[in-house]
Amino acid sequence: MSKLISARQEAGLTQREVSIRLGMAHSFMNKCESGERAIDVAELWAIGKLYGKPISFFTPDES
Numbered sequence: 014m015s016k017l018i019s020a021r022q023e024a025g026l027t028q029r030e031v032s033i034r035l036g037m038a039h040s041f042m043n044k045c046e047s048g049e050r051a052i053d054v055a056e057l058w059a060i061g062k063l064y065g066k067p068i069s070f071f072t073p074d075e076s
Contacts (some may be wrong), residue, residue, distance in 0.1 A: 016070060020064040021042075021064060026063075028042040035056075054068075
């Protein structure tokens with residue numbers, strides 16, 4: 014499961030609720046979570062703020 018999906022679920026939000034709160038089309042979150050669409054820094058900041066997560070939460074884990 015992607016970090017975007019797990020953070021959204023931890024926040025207790027649906028894709029539709031997130032899209033509405035961010036003022037985006039519903040397909041926005043669907044495509045972001047499936048990897049079909051890249052997320053820019055400003056969008057990631059807004060998503061992190063909504064989910065209560067720092068941007069660093071969404072970066073790849075270092076091995």
